[in-house]
Amino acid sequence: xxxxxxxxxxxxxxxxxxxxxxxxxxxxxxxxxxxxxxxxxxxxxxxxxxxxxxxxxxxxxxxxxxxxxxxxxxxxxxxxxxxxxxxxxxxxxxxxxxxxxxxxxxxxxxxxxxxxxxxxxxxxxxxxxxxxxxxxxxxxxxxxxxxxxxxxxxxxxxxxxxxxxxxxxxxxxxxxxxxxxxxxxxxxxxxxxxxxxxxxxxxxxxxxxxxxxxxxxxxxxxxxxxxxxxxxxxxxxxxxxxxxxxxxxxxxxxxxxxxxxxxxxxxxxxxxxxxxxxxxxxxxxxxxxxxxxxxxxxxxxxxxxxxxxxxxxxxxxxxxxxxxxxxxxxxxxxxxxxxxxxxxxxxxxxxxxxxxxxxxxxxxxxxxxxxxxxxxxxxxxxxxxxxxxxxxxxxxxxxxxxxxxxxxxxxxxxxxxxxxxxxxxxxxxxxxxxxxxxxxxxxxxxxxxxxxxxxxxxxxxxxxxxxxxxxxxxx
Ligand SMILES: Cc1ncc(COP(=O)(O)O)c(C=O)c1O
Numbered sequence: 001x002x003x004x005x006x007x008x009x010x011x012x013x014x015x016x017x018x019x020x021x022x023x024x025x026x027x028x029x030x031x032x033x034x035x036x037x038x039x040x041x042x043x044x045x046x047x048x049x050x051x052x053x054x055x056x057x058x059x060x061x062x063x064x065x066x067x068x069x070x071x072x073x074x075x076x077x078x079x080x081x082x083x084x085x086x087x088x089x090x091x092x093x094x095x096x097x098x099x100x101x102x103x104x105x106x107x108x109x110x111x112x113x114x115x116x117x118x119x120x121x122x123x124x125x126x127x128x129x130x131x132x133x134x135x136x137x138x139x140x141x142x143x144x145x146x147x148x149x150x151x152x153x154x155x156x157x158x159x160x161x162x163x164x165x166x167x168x169x170x171x172x173x174x175x176x177x178x179x180x181x182x183x184x185x186x187x188x189x190x191x192x193x194x195x196x197x198x199x200x201x202x203x204x205x206x207x208x209x210x211x212x213x214x215x216x217x218x219x220x221x222x223x224x225x226x227x228x229x230x231x232x233x234x235x236x237x238x239x240x241x242x243x244x245x246x247x248x249x250x251x252x253x254x255x256x257x258x259x260x261x262x263x264x265x266x267x268x269x270x271x272x273x274x275x276x277x278x279x280x281x282x283x284x285x286x287x288x289x290x291x292x293x294x295x296x297x298x299x300x301x302x303x304x305x306x307x308x309x310x311x312x313x314x315x316x317x318x319x320x321x322x323x324x325x326x327x328x329x330x331x332x333x334x335x336x337x338x339x340x341x342x343x344x345x346x347x348x349x350x351x352x353x354x355x356x357x358x359x360x361x362x363x364x365x366x367x368x369x370x371x372x373x374x375x376x377x378x379x380x381x382x383x384x385x386x387x388x389x390x391x392x393x394x395x396x397x398x399x400x401x402x403x404x405x406x407x408x409x410x411x412x413x414x415x416x417x418x419x420x421x422x423x424x425x426x427x428x429x430x431x432x433x434x435x436x437x438x439x440x441x442x443x444x445x446x447x448x449x450x451x452x453x454x455x456x457x458x459x460x461x462x463x464x465x466x467x468x469x470x471x472x473x474x475x
Contacts, residue, residue: 049071093452155322174231
Protein backbone atom coordinates (compact mmCIF):
# COMPACT_ATOMS: atom_id res chain seq x y z
CA UNK A 1 0.00 0.00 0.00
CA UNK A 2 1.20 3.49 -0.83
CA UNK A 3 2.28 5.39 2.28
CA UNK A 4 0.98 8.67 0.90
CA UNK A 5 -2.61 7.33 1.16
CA UNK A 6 -2.45 7.56 4.96
CA UNK A 7 -4.28 10.50 6.55
CA UNK A 8 -2.89 10.23 10.08
CA UNK A 9 0.07 12.52 10.86
CA UNK A 10 3.58 11.29 10.21
CA UNK A 11 4.71 13.11 13.31
CA UNK A 12 2.28 13.16 16.23
CA UNK A 13 4.51 15.51 18.23
CA UNK A 14 4.31 18.08 15.46
CA UNK A 15 0.52 17.96 15.16
CA UNK A 16 0.18 18.09 18.95
CA UNK A 17 2.18 21.35 19.02
CA UNK A 18 0.22 22.72 16.07
CA UNK A 19 -3.06 21.74 17.76
CA UNK A 20 -2.02 23.58 20.92
CA UNK A 21 -1.31 26.70 18.86
CA UNK A 22 -4.73 26.44 17.22
CA UNK A 23 -6.48 25.99 20.55
CA UNK A 24 -4.51 28.81 22.07
CA UNK A 25 -5.53 31.13 19.20
CA UNK A 26 -9.19 30.39 19.85
CA UNK A 27 -8.82 31.07 23.58
CA UNK A 28 -7.14 34.38 22.65
CA UNK A 29 -10.04 35.14 20.32
CA UNK A 30 -12.63 34.56 23.04
CA UNK A 31 -10.65 36.22 25.84
CA UNK A 32 -10.01 39.41 23.87
CA UNK A 33 -13.14 39.48 21.73
CA UNK A 34 -14.26 42.82 23.17
CA UNK A 35 -11.19 44.48 21.63
CA UNK A 36 -12.30 43.49 18.12
CA UNK A 37 -14.99 45.06 15.95
CA UNK A 38 -18.25 43.09 16.16
CA UNK A 39 -18.19 42.72 12.38
CA UNK A 40 -16.24 44.31 9.56
CA UNK A 41 -16.83 44.61 5.82
CA UNK A 42 -15.11 41.84 3.85
CA UNK A 43 -12.37 43.02 1.46
CA UNK A 44 -12.89 41.91 -2.14
CA UNK A 45 -9.55 40.08 -2.26
CA UNK A 46 -10.62 37.94 0.71
CA UNK A 47 -13.91 37.04 -1.04
CA UNK A 48 -11.96 36.28 -4.23
CA UNK A 49 -9.60 33.97 -2.38
CA UNK A 50 -12.48 31.53 -1.82
CA UNK A 51 -12.80 30.71 -5.51
CA UNK A 52 -9.61 28.68 -5.89
CA UNK A 53 -9.55 25.45 -7.85
CA UNK A 54 -9.69 22.06 -6.11
CA UNK A 55 -6.34 21.58 -4.31
CA UNK A 56 -4.69 18.53 -5.87
CA UNK A 57 -1.53 18.38 -3.79
CA UNK A 58 -1.16 18.08 -0.01
CA UNK A 59 -1.02 21.36 1.89
CA UNK A 60 0.58 22.37 5.14
CA UNK A 61 -1.67 22.42 8.22
CA UNK A 62 0.10 25.42 9.75
CA UNK A 63 -0.35 27.39 6.52
CA UNK A 64 -4.06 26.50 6.28
CA UNK A 65 -4.47 27.53 9.91
CA UNK A 66 -2.75 30.81 9.08
CA UNK A 67 -5.33 31.40 6.32
CA UNK A 68 -8.11 30.68 8.80
CA UNK A 69 -6.71 33.27 11.24
CA UNK A 70 -6.20 35.85 8.51
CA UNK A 71 -9.15 35.41 6.15
CA UNK A 72 -11.90 33.50 7.99
CA UNK A 73 -11.90 34.35 11.68
CA UNK A 74 -11.94 38.18 11.29
CA UNK A 75 -14.81 38.02 8.79
CA UNK A 76 -17.29 35.84 10.67
CA UNK A 77 -20.65 37.39 11.58
CA UNK A 78 -19.43 38.17 15.11
CA UNK A 79 -22.11 36.58 17.28
CA UNK A 80 -19.51 35.66 19.90
CA UNK A 81 -18.98 39.42 20.43
CA UNK A 82 -20.84 41.17 23.28
CA UNK A 83 -21.92 43.92 20.88
CA UNK A 84 -23.74 41.46 18.62
CA UNK A 85 -27.50 41.99 18.95
CA UNK A 86 -28.79 41.02 15.51
CA UNK A 87 -31.36 38.31 14.72
CA UNK A 88 -31.32 35.69 17.53
CA UNK A 89 -27.78 34.31 17.83
CA UNK A 90 -26.17 32.73 20.86
CA UNK A 91 -22.61 33.67 21.82
CA UNK A 92 -21.10 30.22 22.43
CA UNK A 93 -18.66 29.42 25.24
CA UNK A 94 -15.12 28.13 25.66
CA UNK A 95 -16.61 25.04 27.32
CA UNK A 96 -18.83 24.35 24.31
CA UNK A 97 -15.87 24.86 21.99
CA UNK A 98 -13.76 22.29 23.86
CA UNK A 99 -16.62 19.79 23.90
CA UNK A 100 -17.09 20.24 20.16
CA UNK A 101 -13.41 19.45 19.68
CA UNK A 102 -13.77 16.26 21.73
CA UNK A 103 -16.84 15.28 19.70
CA UNK A 104 -14.94 15.79 16.46
CA UNK A 105 -12.07 13.67 17.79
CA UNK A 106 -14.45 10.86 18.70
CA UNK A 107 -16.28 11.23 15.37
CA UNK A 108 -19.37 9.43 16.67
CA UNK A 109 -22.33 8.89 14.35
CA UNK A 110 -25.46 9.16 16.48
CA UNK A 111 -27.93 7.64 14.01
CA UNK A 112 -28.15 4.65 16.34
CA UNK A 113 -26.43 1.46 17.51
CA UNK A 114 -25.33 0.57 21.02
CA UNK A 115 -23.00 3.32 22.18
CA UNK A 116 -22.75 5.70 25.12
CA UNK A 117 -22.88 8.83 22.92
CA UNK A 118 -26.54 7.87 22.26
CA UNK A 119 -27.01 7.55 26.03
CA UNK A 120 -25.63 11.10 26.39
CA UNK A 121 -28.27 12.34 23.95
CA UNK A 122 -30.95 10.42 25.88
CA UNK A 123 -29.63 11.99 29.10
CA UNK A 124 -30.16 15.45 27.61
CA UNK A 125 -33.65 14.34 26.52
CA UNK A 126 -34.38 13.34 30.13
CA UNK A 127 -33.30 16.82 31.30
CA UNK A 128 -35.47 18.42 28.62
CA UNK A 129 -38.48 16.34 29.69
CA UNK A 130 -37.96 17.42 33.29
CA UNK A 131 -37.46 21.07 32.38
CA UNK A 132 -40.48 21.28 30.08
CA UNK A 133 -42.75 19.15 32.30
CA UNK A 134 -43.11 16.34 29.73
CA UNK A 135 -43.73 12.66 30.65
CA UNK A 136 -41.14 9.86 30.50
CA UNK A 137 -42.77 8.54 27.34
CA UNK A 138 -41.90 11.72 25.42
CA UNK A 139 -39.55 11.31 22.48
CA UNK A 140 -36.92 13.83 21.50
CA UNK A 141 -33.97 14.49 19.32
CA UNK A 142 -31.18 16.91 18.52
CA UNK A 143 -31.60 18.47 15.09
CA UNK A 144 -29.90 21.34 13.27
CA UNK A 145 -32.17 24.08 14.57
CA UNK A 146 -35.72 25.11 15.35
CA UNK A 147 -36.59 25.27 11.63
CA UNK A 148 -36.00 21.51 11.43
CA UNK A 149 -37.59 20.94 14.85
CA UNK A 150 -40.73 22.79 13.75
CA UNK A 151 -40.82 20.67 10.58
CA UNK A 152 -40.71 17.51 12.70
CA UNK A 153 -43.50 18.94 14.88
CA UNK A 154 -45.67 19.53 11.80
CA UNK A 155 -44.94 16.01 10.48
CA UNK A 156 -45.86 14.31 13.77
CA UNK A 157 -49.03 16.43 13.94
CA UNK A 158 -49.81 15.28 10.41
CA UNK A 159 -49.47 11.64 11.54
CA UNK A 160 -51.73 12.40 14.52
CA UNK A 161 -54.39 13.86 12.20
CA UNK A 162 -54.28 11.38 9.33
CA UNK A 163 -52.74 8.22 10.82
CA UNK A 164 -49.52 6.45 9.93
CA UNK A 165 -50.84 5.63 6.45
CA UNK A 166 -50.16 9.23 5.38
CA UNK A 167 -46.51 8.20 5.07
CA UNK A 168 -47.19 6.08 1.99
CA UNK A 169 -50.61 7.28 0.85
CA UNK A 170 -49.70 10.96 0.94
CA UNK A 171 -52.13 13.73 1.75
CA UNK A 172 -54.74 12.95 -0.96
CA UNK A 173 -57.72 15.31 -0.39
CA UNK A 174 -57.16 15.75 3.35
CA UNK A 175 -57.61 19.57 3.40
CA UNK A 176 -55.56 20.02 6.57
CA UNK A 177 -55.29 23.54 8.01
CA UNK A 178 -52.93 24.88 10.68
CA UNK A 179 -52.97 28.09 12.73
CA UNK A 180 -50.24 30.33 14.03
CA UNK A 181 -49.69 33.98 14.85
CA UNK A 182 -48.94 36.48 12.10
CA UNK A 183 -45.77 37.18 14.14
CA UNK A 184 -44.57 33.58 13.81
CA UNK A 185 -41.20 32.80 12.24
CA UNK A 186 -41.21 32.05 8.51
CA UNK A 187 -39.97 28.50 9.13
CA UNK A 188 -43.51 27.47 10.16
CA UNK A 189 -44.78 28.27 6.67
CA UNK A 190 -41.68 26.55 5.30
CA UNK A 191 -42.49 23.44 7.38
CA UNK A 192 -46.03 23.40 5.92
CA UNK A 193 -44.52 23.70 2.47
CA UNK A 194 -41.91 20.95 2.98
CA UNK A 195 -44.45 18.62 4.62
CA UNK A 196 -46.53 18.73 1.44
CA UNK A 197 -49.51 20.29 3.21
CA UNK A 198 -48.69 23.62 1.63
CA UNK A 199 -48.18 27.04 3.16
CA UNK A 200 -51.61 28.20 1.89
CA UNK A 201 -53.08 25.88 4.53
CA UNK A 202 -51.38 27.92 7.28
CA UNK A 203 -53.73 30.54 8.67
CA UNK A 204 -51.84 33.54 10.03
CA UNK A 205 -53.96 34.78 12.93
CA UNK A 206 -53.71 38.51 13.75
CA UNK A 207 -51.99 39.62 16.96
CA UNK A 208 -53.34 41.66 19.88
CA UNK A 209 -51.63 44.78 21.25
CA UNK A 210 -49.13 42.58 23.14
CA UNK A 211 -48.08 40.92 19.87
CA UNK A 212 -49.69 37.64 21.00
CA UNK A 213 -51.97 35.54 18.80
CA UNK A 214 -55.53 36.89 19.10
CA UNK A 215 -57.33 33.97 20.74
CA UNK A 216 -60.85 35.00 19.64
CA UNK A 217 -59.64 35.37 16.03
CA UNK A 218 -58.09 31.89 16.25
CA UNK A 219 -61.37 30.35 17.43
CA UNK A 220 -63.29 32.12 14.66
CA UNK A 221 -60.81 30.92 12.02
CA UNK A 222 -61.15 27.28 13.15
CA UNK A 223 -64.96 27.50 13.03
CA UNK A 224 -64.90 29.15 9.59
CA UNK A 225 -62.55 26.49 8.22
CA UNK A 226 -64.67 23.63 9.53
CA UNK A 227 -67.75 25.20 7.92
CA UNK A 228 -65.89 25.31 4.59
CA UNK A 229 -64.97 21.62 4.82
CA UNK A 230 -61.36 22.00 5.93
CA UNK A 231 -59.69 19.74 8.52
CA UNK A 232 -58.03 21.87 11.23
CA UNK A 233 -55.19 19.80 12.72
CA UNK A 234 -52.55 22.02 14.31
CA UNK A 235 -52.06 25.15 16.40
CA UNK A 236 -48.51 26.50 16.61
CA UNK A 237 -48.00 28.78 19.62
CA UNK A 238 -44.94 30.99 19.91
CA UNK A 239 -42.81 31.31 23.05
CA UNK A 240 -40.56 34.27 22.26
CA UNK A 241 -41.53 35.69 18.88
CA UNK A 242 -38.75 36.51 16.48
CA UNK A 243 -39.64 40.19 16.04
CA UNK A 244 -40.38 41.35 19.57
CA UNK A 245 -40.03 38.38 21.95
CA UNK A 246 -43.77 38.03 22.66
CA UNK A 247 -45.11 34.90 24.35
CA UNK A 248 -48.50 33.69 23.14
CA UNK A 249 -51.14 32.84 25.75
CA UNK A 250 -50.03 29.21 25.69
CA UNK A 251 -52.58 28.08 28.29
CA UNK A 252 -55.46 29.49 26.20
CA UNK A 253 -54.07 27.96 22.99
CA UNK A 254 -53.74 24.61 24.73
CA UNK A 255 -57.40 24.77 25.88
CA UNK A 256 -58.56 25.49 22.33
CA UNK A 257 -56.40 22.69 20.92
CA UNK A 258 -57.81 20.19 23.44
CA UNK A 259 -61.42 21.27 22.90
CA UNK A 260 -61.06 21.15 19.11
CA UNK A 261 -58.93 17.98 19.01
CA UNK A 262 -55.94 19.75 17.43
CA UNK A 263 -52.22 19.15 17.92
CA UNK A 264 -50.58 21.89 20.01
CA UNK A 265 -47.00 22.60 18.98
CA UNK A 266 -44.90 25.41 20.49
CA UNK A 267 -42.13 27.20 18.61
CA UNK A 268 -39.96 28.06 21.59
CA UNK A 269 -36.84 28.63 19.48
CA UNK A 270 -35.21 30.70 22.19
CA UNK A 271 -38.07 31.36 24.64
CA UNK A 272 -38.60 27.76 25.81
CA UNK A 273 -35.24 27.76 27.61
CA UNK A 274 -36.59 30.53 29.83
CA UNK A 275 -37.88 27.51 31.79
CA UNK A 276 -34.35 27.61 33.27
CA UNK A 277 -35.14 30.97 34.88
CA UNK A 278 -37.60 30.70 37.80
CA UNK A 279 -38.41 34.43 37.39
CA UNK A 280 -39.58 33.95 33.79
CA UNK A 281 -40.84 30.34 33.74
CA UNK A 282 -44.32 31.23 35.13
CA UNK A 283 -44.94 33.24 31.95
CA UNK A 284 -44.63 30.01 29.97
CA UNK A 285 -47.59 28.39 31.68
CA UNK A 286 -49.22 26.06 29.17
CA UNK A 287 -45.91 25.02 27.63
CA UNK A 288 -45.90 21.81 29.68
CA UNK A 289 -49.24 20.85 28.08
CA UNK A 290 -47.99 21.14 24.51
CA UNK A 291 -47.88 18.08 22.29
CA UNK A 292 -44.47 19.09 20.99
CA UNK A 293 -41.91 21.84 21.53
CA UNK A 294 -39.16 23.03 19.19
CA UNK A 295 -36.25 25.00 20.58
CA UNK A 296 -32.53 25.66 20.28
CA UNK A 297 -29.70 25.16 22.75
CA UNK A 298 -27.60 27.35 20.42
CA UNK A 299 -29.58 30.52 21.20
CA UNK A 300 -30.19 31.31 24.88
CA UNK A 301 -28.47 28.06 25.88
CA UNK A 302 -25.15 29.41 24.44
CA UNK A 303 -24.19 25.97 23.06
CA UNK A 304 -22.07 26.45 19.90
CA UNK A 305 -23.93 26.04 16.61
CA UNK A 306 -25.84 23.97 15.89
CA UNK A 307 -27.99 22.39 18.57
CA UNK A 308 -31.72 22.48 17.85
CA UNK A 309 -34.09 20.17 19.71
CA UNK A 310 -37.56 18.68 19.28
CA UNK A 311 -39.46 17.03 22.12
CA UNK A 312 -42.75 15.21 21.47
CA UNK A 313 -45.12 14.22 24.27
CA UNK A 314 -46.12 10.99 22.53
CA UNK A 315 -42.79 9.38 21.67
CA UNK A 316 -44.52 6.43 19.97
CA UNK A 317 -46.25 8.76 17.54
CA UNK A 318 -42.93 10.42 16.76
CA UNK A 319 -41.51 6.98 16.04
CA UNK A 320 -44.54 6.12 13.89
CA UNK A 321 -43.81 9.23 11.84
CA UNK A 322 -40.22 8.34 11.00
CA UNK A 323 -39.12 4.78 11.81
CA UNK A 324 -38.33 2.92 8.56
CA UNK A 325 -37.19 -0.69 8.90
CA UNK A 326 -34.39 -1.69 6.55
CA UNK A 327 -32.30 -4.85 6.32
CA UNK A 328 -29.07 -2.92 6.74
CA UNK A 329 -30.42 -1.28 9.92
CA UNK A 330 -31.48 -4.55 11.57
CA UNK A 331 -31.73 -4.38 15.39
CA UNK A 332 -30.46 -6.94 17.85
CA UNK A 333 -30.59 -7.54 21.58
CA UNK A 334 -26.80 -7.90 21.85
CA UNK A 335 -23.79 -6.55 20.02
CA UNK A 336 -23.49 -3.17 18.35
CA UNK A 337 -26.95 -3.31 16.78
CA UNK A 338 -28.66 -3.36 20.20
CA UNK A 339 -30.24 -0.38 21.95
CA UNK A 340 -33.33 0.04 19.75
CA UNK A 341 -35.18 2.35 19.25
CA UNK A 342 -32.41 4.45 17.76
CA UNK A 343 -32.35 8.21 17.24
CA UNK A 344 -32.85 7.68 13.50
CA UNK A 345 -36.32 6.28 14.35
CA UNK A 346 -37.43 9.69 15.66
CA UNK A 347 -36.43 11.98 12.82
CA UNK A 348 -35.39 12.08 9.18
CA UNK A 349 -31.59 11.93 9.70
CA UNK A 350 -29.58 8.73 9.75
CA UNK A 351 -26.08 10.21 9.96
CA UNK A 352 -26.08 12.48 12.99
CA UNK A 353 -23.22 14.27 14.75
CA UNK A 354 -22.66 14.38 18.52
CA UNK A 355 -24.53 17.66 19.20
CA UNK A 356 -25.48 16.21 22.55
CA UNK A 357 -21.90 16.33 23.86
CA UNK A 358 -21.46 20.12 23.75
CA UNK A 359 -24.93 20.50 25.29
CA UNK A 360 -24.20 17.94 28.01
CA UNK A 361 -20.89 19.67 28.82
CA UNK A 362 -22.58 23.08 28.90
CA UNK A 363 -25.30 21.93 31.31
CA UNK A 364 -22.90 19.91 33.51
CA UNK A 365 -20.30 22.69 33.73
CA UNK A 366 -22.56 25.73 34.19
CA UNK A 367 -25.60 24.07 35.76
CA UNK A 368 -29.22 25.00 35.18
CA UNK A 369 -29.18 27.78 37.78
CA UNK A 370 -26.30 29.73 36.26
CA UNK A 371 -27.78 29.38 32.79
CA UNK A 372 -31.08 30.65 34.21
CA UNK A 373 -29.34 33.67 35.79
CA UNK A 374 -27.67 34.45 32.46
CA UNK A 375 -31.08 34.41 30.73
CA UNK A 376 -32.50 36.73 33.40
CA UNK A 377 -29.52 39.06 32.91
CA UNK A 378 -30.16 39.39 29.17
CA UNK A 379 -33.78 40.34 29.92
CA UNK A 380 -32.61 42.92 32.49
CA UNK A 381 -30.27 44.39 29.85
CA UNK A 382 -33.21 44.63 27.44
CA UNK A 383 -35.18 46.55 30.08
CA UNK A 384 -32.13 48.80 30.58
CA UNK A 385 -32.05 49.52 26.85
CA UNK A 386 -35.81 50.21 26.91
CA UNK A 387 -35.20 52.70 29.72
CA UNK A 388 -32.36 54.40 27.78
CA UNK A 389 -34.66 54.70 24.75
CA UNK A 390 -37.50 56.13 26.84
CA UNK A 391 -35.14 58.64 28.48
CA UNK A 392 -33.78 59.86 25.15
CA UNK A 393 -36.06 62.27 23.26
CA UNK A 394 -34.32 61.47 19.95
CA UNK A 395 -35.36 57.82 20.20
CA UNK A 396 -38.70 56.02 20.44
CA UNK A 397 -39.79 52.51 21.39
CA UNK A 398 -41.79 50.61 18.75
CA UNK A 399 -42.94 47.54 20.68
CA UNK A 400 -43.35 46.37 24.27
CA UNK A 401 -40.29 44.65 25.73
CA UNK A 402 -41.47 41.23 26.81
CA UNK A 403 -38.22 39.31 27.12
CA UNK A 404 -34.84 40.23 25.64
CA UNK A 405 -35.73 41.99 22.36
CA UNK A 406 -36.01 45.77 22.03
CA UNK A 407 -37.45 47.40 18.88
CA UNK A 408 -36.84 51.12 18.69
CA UNK A 409 -35.86 53.84 16.26
CA UNK A 410 -34.35 57.25 15.81
CA UNK A 411 -37.10 59.84 15.39
CA UNK A 412 -37.10 61.41 11.95
CA UNK A 413 -39.62 62.51 9.32
CA UNK A 414 -37.81 60.06 7.01
CA UNK A 415 -37.53 57.39 9.69
CA UNK A 416 -37.47 54.20 7.60
CA UNK A 417 -34.59 55.39 5.43
CA UNK A 418 -32.68 56.97 8.32
CA UNK A 419 -32.99 53.94 10.60
CA UNK A 420 -32.01 51.47 7.86
CA UNK A 421 -28.92 53.63 7.28
CA UNK A 422 -28.20 53.78 11.02
CA UNK A 423 -28.21 49.98 11.27
CA UNK A 424 -25.80 49.60 8.35
CA UNK A 425 -23.56 52.31 9.85
CA UNK A 426 -23.63 50.59 13.26
CA UNK A 427 -22.72 47.24 11.72
CA UNK A 428 -19.94 48.71 9.56
CA UNK A 429 -18.54 50.69 12.48
CA UNK A 430 -18.00 47.45 14.42
CA UNK A 431 -19.40 49.14 17.56
CA UNK A 432 -22.67 47.23 17.80
CA UNK A 433 -24.64 44.96 15.51
CA UNK A 434 -28.42 45.11 15.79
CA UNK A 435 -30.62 44.03 12.85
CA UNK A 436 -33.89 45.45 11.54
CA UNK A 437 -37.51 44.38 11.35
CA UNK A 438 -40.86 45.93 10.50
CA UNK A 439 -43.22 46.76 13.37
CA UNK A 440 -46.70 47.99 12.41
CA UNK A 441 -45.36 49.01 9.01
CA UNK A 442 -42.39 50.94 10.43
CA UNK A 443 -38.75 49.94 10.13
CA UNK A 444 -37.33 49.24 13.58
CA UNK A 445 -33.82 48.85 14.91
CA UNK A 446 -34.06 45.49 16.60
CA UNK A 447 -31.66 44.58 19.41
CA UNK A 448 -31.92 40.97 20.62
CA UNK A 449 -29.80 40.55 23.75
CA UNK A 450 -28.98 36.85 23.56
CA UNK A 451 -25.23 36.84 24.17
CA UNK A 452 -24.09 36.07 27.75
CA UNK A 453 -21.13 38.46 27.27
CA UNK A 454 -23.27 41.55 26.65
CA UNK A 455 -23.09 44.14 29.45
CA UNK A 456 -24.52 47.61 30.14
CA UNK A 457 -21.46 49.22 28.48
CA UNK A 458 -22.46 47.51 25.20
CA UNK A 459 -26.00 48.88 25.51
CA UNK A 460 -24.60 52.36 26.23
CA UNK A 461 -22.34 52.10 23.17
CA UNK A 462 -25.33 51.05 21.01
CA UNK A 463 -27.43 54.00 22.20
CA UNK A 464 -24.60 56.54 21.81
CA UNK A 465 -23.69 55.34 18.32
CA UNK A 466 -27.35 55.18 17.21
CA UNK A 467 -27.80 58.83 18.16
CA UNK A 468 -24.52 59.90 16.55
CA UNK A 469 -25.28 58.08 13.28
CA UNK A 470 -28.89 59.29 13.39
CA UNK A 471 -27.79 62.91 13.74
CA UNK A 472 -25.27 62.51 10.93
CA UNK A 473 -27.82 60.80 8.67
CA UNK A 474 -30.63 63.29 9.35
CA UNK A 475 -28.45 66.39 8.87
C1 LIG B 1 -39.18 32.27 17.02
C2 LIG B 1 -38.22 31.57 16.11
N1 LIG B 1 -38.58 30.43 15.51
C3 LIG B 1 -37.75 29.75 14.69
C4 LIG B 1 -36.47 30.22 14.43
C5 LIG B 1 -35.57 29.43 13.51
O1 LIG B 1 -34.59 28.79 14.29
P1 LIG B 1 -33.26 28.18 13.62
O2 LIG B 1 -32.54 29.37 13.05
O3 LIG B 1 -32.54 27.54 14.74
O4 LIG B 1 -33.68 27.23 12.56
C6 LIG B 1 -36.05 31.40 15.03
C7 LIG B 1 -34.71 31.95 14.76
O5 LIG B 1 -34.32 32.99 15.20
C8 LIG B 1 -36.93 32.10 15.90
O6 LIG B 1 -36.57 33.23 16.52
